Amino acid sequence: MTASPLQAVDLVVGYGETTVLDGVSVDVLAGELTVIVGPNACGKSTLLRALARVLPVQGGHVRLDGREIGEYAPKQAARRLALLPQQPAAPEGITVADLVARGRYPHQSLLRQWSVADQEAVDEALAAAGVAELARRPVEHLSGGQRQRVWIAMTLAQATPVLLLDEPTTYLDIAHQLEVLELASRLQREGRTVVAVLHDLHLAFRYATHLIVMHGGSVVAEGAPADVVTPELVERVFSVRCRVVPDPESGTPMVIPLRSA
Amino acid sequence: MTGPTTSSTTAPPTAPPRADEREPVVVLWRRHTWSVRFLRRAALVNLALLAAAAVLGVVALTFGDYGISAGQVVAALRGHADDPLAAYFVTDVRLPRVLGALLVGVALGISGSLFQTISGNPLGSPDVVGFTTGSATGALVAIILVGASPAGVAAGSVVGGVATAAVIYALAWRGGVSGMRLVLVGVGIGAALHAVNALLVVRAPLGAAQTAAQWQAGSLNGVTWRDLAWLAGLLVVVAPVLVLLFRGLTTLSFGDDLATELGVQVGHVRLGAVAAGVALVALATAVTGPIAFVALAAPHVVRRLHGTTTPALTGSALTGAVLVLVSDMLAQRLLAPTQLAVGVVTAALGGVYLVALLAFEWRKRTP
Numbered sequence: 001m002t003a004s005p006l007q008a009v010d011l012v013v014g015y016g017e018t019t020v021l022d023g024v025s026v027d028v029l030a031g032e033l034t035v036i037v038g039p040n041a042c043g044k045s046t047l048l049r050a051l052a053r054v055l056p057v058q059g060g061h062v063r064l065d066g067r068e069i070g071e072y073a074p075k076q077a078a079r080r081l082a083l084l085p086q087q088p089a090a091p092e093g094i095t096v097a098d099l100v101a102r103g104r105y106p107h108q109s110l111l112r113q114w115s116v117a118d119q120e121a122v123d124e125a126l127a128a129a130g131v132a133e134l135a136r137r138p139v140e141h142l143s144g145g146q147r148q149r150v151w152i153a154m155t156l157a158q159a160t161p162v163l164l165l166d167e168p169t170t171y172l173d174i175a176h177q178l179e180v181l182e183l184a185s186r187l188q189r190e191g192r193t194v195v196a197v198l199h200d201l202h203l204a205f206r207y208a209t210h211l212i213v214m215h216g217g218s219v220v221a222e223g224a225p226a227d228v229v230t231p232e233l234v235e236r237v238f239s240v241r242c243r244v245v246p247d248p249e250s251g252t253p254m255v256i257p258l259r260s261a
Numbered sequence: 262m263t264g265p266t267t268s269s270t271t272a273p274p275t276a277p278p279r280a281d282e283r284e285p286v287v288v289l290w291r292r293h294t295w296s297v298r299f300l301r302r303a304a305l306v307n308l309a310l311l312a313a314a315a316v317l318g319v320v321a322l323t324f325g326d327y328g329i330s331a332g333q334v335v336a337a338l339r340g341h342a343d344d345p346l347a348a349y350f351v352t353d354v355r356l357p358r359v360l361g362a363l364l365v366g367v368a369l370g371i372s373g374s375l376f377q378t379i380s381g382n383p384l385g386s387p388d389v390v391g392f393t394t395g396s397a398t399g400a401l402v403a404i405i406l407v408g409a410s411p412a413g414v415a416a417g418s419v420v421g422g423v424a425t426a427a428v429i430y431a432l433a434w435r436g437g438v439s440g441m442r443l444v445l446v447g448v449g450i451g452a453a454l455h456a457v458n459a460l461l462v463v464r465a466p467l468g469a470a471q472t473a474a475q476w477q478a479g480s481l482n483g484v485t486w487r488d489l490a491w492l493a494g495l496l497v498v499v500a501p502v503l504v505l506l507f508r509g510l511t512t513l514s515f516g517d518d519l520a521t522e523l524g525v526q527v528g529h530v531r532l533g534a535v536a537a538g539v540a541l542v543a544l545a546t547a548v549t550g551p552i553a554f555v556a557l558a559a560p561h562v563v564r565r566l567h568g569t570t571t572p573a574l575t576g577s578a579l580t581g582a583v584l585v586l587v588s589d590m591l592a593q594r595l596l597a598p599t600q601l602a603v604g605v606v607t608a609a610l611g612g613v614y615l616v617a618l619l620a621f622e623w624r625k626r627t628p
Contacts, residue, residue, distance in 0.1 A: 083522040
């Protein structure tokens with residue numbers, strides 16, 4: 001057994017001819033809120049999707065609780081690991097409760113379609129994500145932030161120890177971004193292992209308990225944000241010259257871009 | 262197969278639930294940690310459809326030159342008819358036609374629902390995607406080039422449908438089959454096969470061309486007990502497969518990533534559904550010739566009746582059955598004594614329905 005519930009070892013992943021990840025190794029640390037940042041097309045979403053086995057792997061290994069992820073039956077893996085994909089699409093007219101209930105799929109079977117445990121897990125997930133009062137509403141009538149919390153509730157209903165969130169805050173305004181990240185942070189404090197891909201560096205550094213910085217298909221830095229983030233790193237990865245100062249509110253690193261002369 | 266799918270939470274005590282927020286799920290039976298649940302509205306709609314099919318079936322059995330009352334029909338069905346001729350007409354002449362309409366409708370309704378679900382596209386029905394056209398090509402080859410018997414025509418139709426499906430699936434394959442690619446490739450292949458069908462008929466000798474034209478109109482005239490046995494047999498084989506696939510199918514509308522993440526074997530589910538859908542539409546077409554629009558319309562109609570988004574296989578099956586039966590009754594009565602082919606009526610009704618859908622329903626959605 002290993003302390004890391006989810007590991008990538010020398011992972012090679014690509015689309016067709018293009019290789020996106022070329023030998024990436026990452027240990028997802030148990031009980032942390034790991035945030036992956038990096039410029040567009042650096043492979044951060046690809047890494048997350050490969051870890052969640054929705055992308056086929058061309059080389060290397062993904063290990064879930066120390067075992068090759070491919071050795072698990074699909075539903076068995078889905079009871080240990082949940083992924084919220086980028087911009088998921090809800091079928092037209094579906095209600096919040098119905099959507100969240102779909103998260104119970106890996107716990108159900110032909111002969112066990114809907115149990116009391118399913119209902120409890122859905123109710124808990126709705127409450128945890130703060131969307132219980134929206135249960136009967138159609139998902140399409142909700143605001144962007146509410147909708148994202150509903151999707152997170154669906155992955156919570158899956159009741160997995162590990163939760164992967166692919167750009168959960170993209171296209172949300174600042175208030176809704178905070179809502180979603182506060183939820184992710186609370187889930188981590190309550191004992192889940194959470195991994196999120198984020199774009200906003202300021203919020204990423206504030207909420208991450210562990211940071212992974214990616215560039216050009218590989219991991220270039222890893223650790224606590226305060227130990228990792230330097231002006232040199234930001235310039236190397238994002239090609240932005242900046243100062244790094246402590247966030248006056250949280251003390252976490254904050255990137256202040258310099259004006260181009 | 263009616264969705265034991267949704268969940269609910271009790272409404273907050275302060276606000277009485279609005280009519281449309283009423284408890285949508287009925288728990289039929291609960292024991293220990295097990296329960297059997299139904300969507301209230303879907304279950305009621307399905308029961309109504311079932312009743313409609315039964316009543317219309319009896320009415321359809323009264324249709325024909327030899328006048329038989331509904332009471333006599335029921336008596337004949339129960340085997341206590343006073344009039345032996347009435348008994349003969351009901352059970353040997355008219356019953357195969359009515360059962361044929363119902364079974365073909367069931368097959369087309371299920372097939373349409375399956376294809377719309379796996380393609381994630383309301384136009385992803387076997388009529389549009391070219392499977393029906395492929396079945397027709399097979400049948401036309403059998404009629405015109407081989408000069409086959411009716412059984413041979415049916416076989417040709419099944420082979421044509423299955424071969425077309427295999428070609429479309431293979432061409433749409435790129436490390437997996439996306440719904441959109443399946444529809445686009447299918448539309449292309451369907452168009453090409455339409456041309457082939459036209460060419461076959463144009464080049465055929467007169468007699469064969471007439472037979473071909475008759476077959477292509479889609480008719481329940483020649484349905485025999487043996488055809489019914491084939492259809493019923495296939496449905497008995499397919500039903501358990503659909504029961505197994507159903508829960509996976511309901512997750513496909515979320516996209517492949519989310520379905521995979523939930524532990525659904527997306528590729529297997531899609532392939533199984535395509536196989537079942539093709540078998541159903543190919544055999545239905547083999548029995549009657551192409552009956553247009555039922556596979557396209559049934560899932561739409563039932564989705565509006567149920568008011569849900571989950572694929573409603575049972576509802577589509579029942580709706581398909583009622584649609585084909587009603588169309589066949591119209592075909593017999595509309596221009597009586599001239600008998601129309603049922604396919605002509607479904608095409609006309611379906612055309613009107615599709616135009617109405619485009620004009621009113623979709624206009625509302627996309628301003």
